[in-house]
Amino acid sequence: MSIRFHAASGQRCNRYLLMRHGHSQANAQHLIISTPGRGLASFGLSEQGEAQLKALLAAWRWPAPTRILHSDFLRTTETAGRVAAHFGLELQPEPRLRERNFGAFEGLADSHYHDVWVHDARDPEHREYGVESVASVAARMQGVVASLEQSLRDETVLLVSHGDPLQIMLTALEGRLLSKHRDREPLLPASITVLD
Numbered sequence: 001m002s003i004r005f006h007a008a009s010g011q012r013c014n015r016y017l018l019m020r021h022g023h024s025q026a027n028a029q030h031l032i033i034s035t036p037g038r039g040l041a042s043f044g045l046s047e048q049g050e051a052q053l054k055a056l057l058a059a060w061r062w063p064a065p066t067r068i069l070h071s072d073f074l075r076t077t078e079t080a081g082r083v084a085a086h087f088g089l090e091l092q093p094e095p096r097l098r099e100r101n102f103g104a105f106e107g108l109a110d111s112h113y114h115d116v117w118v119h120d121a122r123d124p125e126h127r128e129y130g131v132e133s134v135a136s137v138a139a140r141m142q143g144v145v146a147s148l149e150q151s152l153r154d155e156t157v158l159l160v161s162h163g164d165p166l167q168i169m170l171t172a173l174e175g176r177l178l179s180k181h182r183d184r185e186p187l188l189p190a191s192i193t194v195l196d
Contacts, residue, residue: 011190013149015156016195017062018166019083022049023189024075030110033100039073049075052190053082062192063091063156071097079190086110096140099162103130104147113164117182124178134168134178141169145195163187170195 026043027035033043045053052087086092090180105112119126122135141161150158160183162168163186170193171181187193 001050006047012145012195017065017156017158018187018195019158019160020163020189020191021045021071021073021075021079021160021164022082022106022126022189024049026075026110032102032105032108032110032112033073034099035106036073036098038107039075039099041074043172044074045078049079049189050082053079055099056190057082057086058106060086062194065158066155067104067150067152068092068158068160069094069097071095071162071165073099073162075158076095078148078159081141083158083160092189094144096144097159097161097165098176100137100164100168101130103127103132105131110128111172120181121179124181125131134181136173137165138178142172146164147170147174166193 023046024043027047028046028048031043033039046158065083068080068084068089068091070076072095076097077091077093080091083089102116104113105116116129118133119128120134127133144159166187167184168178168181171178171184173195
């Protein structure tokens with residue numbers, strides 16, 4: 001079964017920059033850290049991630065954000081904090097931007113992502129291994145943008161999140177089948193994507 005979200009139509013009231021967190025300790029250890037129990041207080045940025053952010057901020061080429069919302073996991077909070085300090089902005093935690101919950105694979109090797117993605121391609125509503133479904137991730141991520149569109153005008157909003165949720169949101173906003181979210185070029189750590 002495949003689900004298609006209709007692409008957002010018309011002009012948005014705000015501009016959005018989507019940022020994946022910098023390289024993290026979980027990335028360095030090749031671990032899946034996807035639950036608040038582990039992700040909120042542990043597995044922050046690695047030395048490589050710190051260096052990525054320093055280079056990114058030194059060569060910033062996007063519109064300057066006027067507001068920053070971030071997943072409250074440590075790696076995204078630290079990433080958002082570096083950007084906020086650079087631009088003199090406050091941080092706003094947004095739990096809907098959290099990592100996708102990978103269920104039974106929590107704390108295991110990141111090679112298990114592939115096991116989930118195989119099921120994603122067949123059914124974006126699946127919850128095999130106790131994972132959060134692609135459809136659920138798409139709904140909560142799109143909900144962030146929808147609520148910002150109702151409450152803000154003419155802001156440049158930086159949303160700091162995680163690889164899978166951002167890829168799923170982009171797929172949904174483009175009106176593509178959610179089962180195809182892994183067909184997108186993977187978002188690299190500390191990368192920024194402008195939401196057109």
